[in-house]
Amino acid sequence: MDETTEHFHSHVEEILDALGKEADREALVYGERRVSAGELRGLVYGMARALRSQGVGRGQTVTLLAGNLPETIAARYAAGLLGCAVNHLYAGLxxxxxxxxxxxxxxxxxxVDPAHRERAADLARRVPLERxxxxxxxxxxPGPDLVRLAAExxxxxxxxxxxxxxxCTIRHTGGTTGHPKAICTSFEQWASLGSGRPEEDRVRALVCTTLAHAAGFMADATLRHGGTVVLLDGFEAGAVLAAVERERITHMFLLPPLLYQLxxxxxxxxxxxxSLRVLTYGGCASSPTRLAAAVRRFGPVLNQFYGQNEAGGISVLPPEDHDPRRPELLRTAGKIMEGVEVVVRDAEGRSLPAGERGEICVRSPQVMKGYWKQPELTAEVLRDGWLHTGDIGFIDAQGYLTIVDRLKDMIVVVGGHVYTTELEDVLNSHPQVLQSAVFGVLDANRTERVHAVVVRAPGGVVGEEELRAVVRERKGxxxxxxxxxxxxxLPLTDAGKPDKKLLRRRALDRSGA
Structure with missing residues (x-):
């Protein structure tokens, strides 16, 4: 064991150290509950010992199916303290x-949290789970109470x-057909995340989207720097507004559609x-018109973050660039983050000059280690030391990055990602469906919605509601x-593929967007 390995201090230990410095300060707020830093720290250590007594240890995978509870955060840290890989499931699947x-x-x-105990019992019947x-x-x-075990x-x-x-983490970017597409990051990578200088004033961060996504990272960074995390079960615009006022929230993260609802x-x-100082948004396309209106309502607090689970953070459009008088900036994803390299390449892998569109390729310490048990897919995406994002864009002469399209056939929705081929497989499995094409359509607010065009089999009479029910049952x-x-x-391209661009235009024409 070398010197570096022997003295490695993980991000979980950094957070626990911070909690120990001011044991009486308010760390978590959930409804009427006020959890102190000392209480959270003690719960994490107790849970880690309880997990260890259940046979859980370094290098094993712990999967969470749990909402935005104080105990969820404690369980994440307890598993990380033991050196486990944490896999946090989206509840909507x-x-x-x-x-x-x-x-x-x-x-x-x-x-699991109590709200998902029935799903857990079902999963225990389907999968040979040890614990x-x-x-x-x-x-x-369907199993012992981890909180009670921790108390002992x-x-x-x-x-x-x-x-x-x-x-450290295994993050899934969508549902599965065969092997899931799961992104692996190491403890070394997480140790450097959120390690910058803390803000002088205390952060009070509102978590109103799932801890399994970006809100989890925001919570970690807040606790690491001595702030307070306020937890809501999910996003409901009225409840979020009330929490911002009541708890004097300074920071929060929203997907653009949720910002519009607010x-x-x-x-x-x-x-x-x-009280808001930073309102970070990202995860899908946004409307410059709505962003300008948000700046006028909330002030200069909007902060756009562009990244991928595979790549980590890529670029940021900070509050000072959210100028309603400069809508061209609001169409960009901002400038490349410090420590990140970005090149735009054509189909032959040649780097393109400013202003020319191509695939965005990224190199940084935060790029994933690879896809879980998928070496061929990993080699396809990680080439010559660069991550090929699958996004099409360009960098202008001023250094601003603009995303214009996706190579990947993926639709970003609230709560996760939808892979079109997977949904087409479900639709095509219906005996009265001959063929289908699935694509994303931006509505008037530039919110991406899932649409499908279906060709019925001869004599088929299946309707929209029946197919929706099949999708809900099979994929969530x-x-x-x-x-x-x-x-x-279905209309076809010259290559014989369904012409999704034409189908998308037709859907837009029907909607009047």
Whole structure:
């Protein structure tokens, strides 16, 4: 064991150290609950010991199916302290998809909150799980109560077991067909995230989207620097506005569609949002018109973040560049982040000059280690030391990056990602469906919606609602199309592929967007 490995201090230990410096300060707020830094720290150490007593240890995978609870954060840290890879499931996926993921990542322990105990019991019947643990309810669920087990353990400091190159997170970018597309990052990479200088004033961050996504990173960074995290179960515009005013929220993250819902809520002009210092948004395309309106309402606090699970952060459009008088900047994804290299390449791999469109390729310390158990796909995406993002864009003469399209056939929706080929497979499996094409359509607010065009089999009478029900059952609500239309035949390109660009234009024409 070398000197560096022996003294490695993970991001979890950094957070626990910060919690220990001011044990009485407010760390987490959830409803009427106020959890101090000392209480959270003790719960993490107790949970880590309880997990260890259940046979969980370094190098194993712990999967979470849990909402935005204080115990969810504690369980994430406890697993990380032991050197486990944490895989946090999106709740909106179907039981079949959850089961596929659990099998694929070789889950040692499934940790669920009480709201998901029925799904956990179902999954335990489908997948040979060694451990199912519940975050509360005294063990009334499909396994022991991890919170109660933790209370029986010591809350004293427990040294971390993680090593720099151990897998820290396994993040899935969508549902599965066969092997899931799962992104692996190491503890060494996470140790450098959020390690910048803390803000002088205390951060009070609002988590109103799933901890399994960007909100989890925001929570980690906040606790690492001595701030407070306010947890909501999910996004509801009225509840978010009330929390911002009541808790004097300074930071939060939203996908653009949720930002629009916030602005459109009838209470927006009667809510005091003056405490907001940074409102970060990202994850899908945004409307410059709506962004300009948001700046006028909230002030100079908007901060756009462009990144990928595979690449980490790529670029940022900071508050000072959110100028309603310069809408051309609001169409960009900002400038490249410090420590990140970006080149734009053509189909032959040649670097392109400023202003020319091509595939965005990224090189940085945060680029993933690879896809879980998919070496061929990893080699396809990671070539010559560069991550090929699958996004099409250009960098202008001033250094601003603009995203114009996607090479990847993926639709970004609230709560996750929809892969069109997977949804087409589900639709095509119906005996009365001959063929289908799935694509994303931007509505008037530039929110991406899932649409499908279906060709019925001869004599078929299947309708939209029946197909939606099939999708919900097989893939979960996240995959359910916003609209399904029927046609006699799909238009084809010269290469013989369904012409999705034409189908997308037709859908836009029908919607009047």
């Amino acid at each position: 179907s039981a079949d998809v959850h089961a596929d993921i659990l099998r694929d990542v070789e889950t040692r322990a499934l940790i 199912v643990l519940v975050l509360g309810e005294g063990g009334a669920g 353990e010591s809350a004293e400091v427990l040294p971390g077991s993680a090593r720099p190159q151990d897998i 602005m459109d809520h009838p209470e927006i002009d009667r809510t005091d949002t003056s 609500a996240m995959y359910e199309p916003a609209g399904i239309t029927f046609t006699d035949a």
